[in-house]
Amino acid sequence: MIRPTLGGVLAALALVVLMAVSVPALADVRPPADAAVAVTPGQDIPQSLPSNLKSNPAAQLWQGVGDGTVGRVSIPDPQAGRLIQTSGMEWLEFRSEVIGFWGMVAVLGMVTALTAFFMIRGRIKIDSGRSGRLIQRFKRVEVVGHWLTAISFLLLALTGLVMLYGRDLLLPWMGPAIFAGVAEAGKYAHNFGGFAFMAGLVMIFVMWVRANVWDRYDFNWILKGGGLLSKGHPPADKFNFGQKTVFWMVTLVGVALSLSGLNLLMPFWFTSDIETMQLVQLIHAGLGVGLFALMLAHIYIGSVGMESAFDAMSTGQVDINWAREHHSAWVERYVAEHGEPPVTQPPTKGPGASAQPAE
Amino acid sequence: MGKMAFLCDGDRCIECNACVTACKNENEVPWGINRRRVVTINDGLADEKSLSVACMHCSDAPCVAVCPTNVIYTTADGVVLHDKDGCIGCGYCFYACPFGAPQYPQKGNFGSRGKMDKCTFCSGGPEETGSQEEFSKYGRNRVAEGKLPLCAEMCSTKALIAGDADVLSDIFRQRVVERGFGGGSYGLTESRKQRT
Ligand code: HEM
Ligand code: SF4
Ligand code: SF4
Numbered sequence: 001m002i003r004p005t006l007g008g009v010l011a012a013l014a015l016v017v018l019m020a021v022s023v024p025a026l027a028d029v030r031p032p033a034d035a036a037v038a039v040t041p042g043q044d045i046p047q048s049l050p051s052n053l054k055s056n057p058a059a060q061l062w063q064g065v066g067d068g069t070v071g072r073v074s075i076p077d078p079q080a081g082r083l084i085q086t087s088g089m090e091w092l093e094f095r096s097e098v099i100g101f102w103g104m105v106a107v108l109g110m111v112t113a114l115t116a117f118f119m120i121r122g123r124i125k126i127d128s129g130r131s132g133r134l135i136q137r138f139k140r141v142e143v144v145g146h147w148l149t150a151i152s153f154l155l156l157a158l159t160g161l162v163m164l165y166g167r168d169l170l171l172p173w174m175g176p177a178i179f180a181g182v183a184e185a186g187k188y189a190h191n192f193g194g195f196a197f198m199a200g201l202v203m204i205f206v207m208w209v210r211a212n213v214w215d216r217y218d219f220n221w222i223l224k225g226g227g228l229l230s231k232g233h234p235p236a237d238k239f240n241f242g243q244k245t246v247f248w249m250v251t252l253v254g255v256a257l258s259l260s261g262l263n264l265l266m267p268f269w270f271t272s273d274i275e276t277m278q279l280v281q282l283i284h285a286g287l288g289v290g291l292f293a294l295m296l297a298h299i300y301i302g303s304v305g306m307e308s309a310f311d312a313m314s315t316g317q318v319d320i321n322w323a324r325e326h327h328s329a330w331v332e333r334y335v336a337e338h339g340e341p342p343v344t345q346p347p348t349k350g351p352g353a354s355a356q357p358a359e
Numbered sequence: 360m361g362k363m364a365f366l367c368d369g370d371r372c373i374e375c376n377a378c379v380t381a382c383k384n385e386n387e388v389p390w391g392i393n394r395r396r397v398v399t400i401n402d403g404l405a406d407e408k409s410l411s412v413a414c415m416h417c418s419d420a421p422c423v424a425v426c427p428t429n430v431i432y433t434t435a436d437g438v439v440l441h442d443k444d445g446c447i448g449c450g451y452c453f454y455a456c457p458f459g460a461p462q463y464p465q466k467g468n469f470g471s472r473g474k475m476d477k478c479t480f481c482s483g484g485p486e487e488t489g490s491q492e493e494f495s496k497y498g499r500n501r502v503a504e505g506k507l508p509l510c511a512e513m514c515s516t517k518a519l520i521a522g523d524a525d526v527l528s529d530i531f532r533q534r535v536v537e538r539g540f541g542g543g544s545y546g547l548t549e550s551r552k553q554r555t
Contacts, residue, residue, distance in 0.1 A: 045533050046536045049536065053540055055540060056370075056540050056543050058369075058370075058408055058542075061400060061406060061408055062542055062543055065410075065545070071398035071399050071400040071401075071402065071409075072398070073399070074374075074376060075393050079459075080393065080396050080459060083458070084457050086457060089421055089455070091455065092451075092455045095425070163449065166427060166428070167426070167428065167429050171428070171429055176428075176429075177444075177445075179428065180428060180444060183445070187447040267450055267472065274453075274459075277454060278454050281454065
């Protein structure tokens, strides 16, 4: 890929106005009587400039042109009066060299780390086995809110990644015609998917914010490393500290992504200068790839990483033994309120293992 | 091959906007899009100056470097052209372009961005030369007919000139020598291979 160097362009811009140092008062632009050389137009074209050239009468004005002078235009868009912006080169370099490069490192690094973790630690099992007694962990509306956010997030992340890496990774093997279709479909999916994501974000925030504030179990949970590396399970309420971290990260970064995304969607609605647009684009792309890399860990632990965790978000019901190990304080309250649930599934271990389900 | 370029002589431009009008008409540029514009600095003051600006057809173009779908390309003549079929209207070429050349029709999502449109140096686009598709997507292909861009042809003071960069610099050098002072030209250096 060709990348213009900033220096090269700046030098070119400086040359736009080959101005001299001194700035005399405004002069007549007709050839002065003492013009350096008398030439007959169209006949002898001088090959070099004479040494006794005067400076341009408007040198100072021309100098400003390279620094973002805004003039007046007679077309309706007053923004078109901006003659030159030089930050575009820094922007495109940062986009590919910093965000593109480090984003790739973050995503691949996370995949490697999770694979290694899986190979060492394996799937986290329910230590006490399944009791066959199910308790309701999430209501249907909570499950819907979660998947609305999650599916739209994945859609946004994948289509966003096509924008960022498609030219280098997909274009060469898809060819321009197919890639054009993919990129265009991706852009529309990204533009409209943003609204599904924002709706999901509002839903999960409203439903779960109360269970995600700091509580008395969190400090101990952090001390024990969440029981992830050690044996035994520190007590936690409905959400443990790790889950709270995911919640707040998604909320805060999600809001930042939504606002910056809206700004990209409606260019120049909220700002009139190009530098702000460029900055917001970088923030959006950086947070987008970054959050995607982090969410891979959440996806891992919720699916292959931990036995039974996926049940909570599919049926909304979990085995009480799983819940006792990971959310003991929450289970105690649940049982106090609803009583011990009946056995409805074949248990795998423990006293009731051979017994048939009650109903 | 030569390197095509525009040069606007700021000491000659009188802000008549003939270039803007010529461009819009010759290429049937849609509503709301101006491939060329005239910017007036210090408007109404004694040292007022005007410049006619469009795509400079940079030899090392930022828009070419950034486009996520890689649809902007440089021709053998050094003209920067754009393939609308692969353009997704992301707007990144506009963020990258130092001169604000890429333009967007207001018919994309939420009335904000359609496929990018910009000056073609009156040399059409990737469709078959002289075809109706080429004309309706990109405008007239005057270069294929052996003509120069109409904006420069129309310019009443010949402030705006277009053509091979070496010829343009000869013309401008002659003007500088006749005037006795340099400076005030806009465009040539961007579009030539001058890197330090
Ligand atoms: C939270 C999940 C999201 C992720 C992971 C994400 C990621 C990305 C990425 C990686 C890019 C490409 C940047 C580049 O190529 O330099 C991008 C562009 C963009 N994003 Fe997002 N984004 C998300 C949410 C949103 C939201 C909520 C909106 C707004 C409704 C939005 C609107 C946009 C727009 C308009 C662009 C520019 C591309 C285009 O014009 O089609 N994004 N996003
Ligand atoms: S002036 Fe702008 S649009 Fe034209 S080639 Fe240069 S960067 Fe691209
Ligand atoms: S608007 Fe079109 S031409 Fe410009 S960078 Fe985006 S895809 Fe490329």
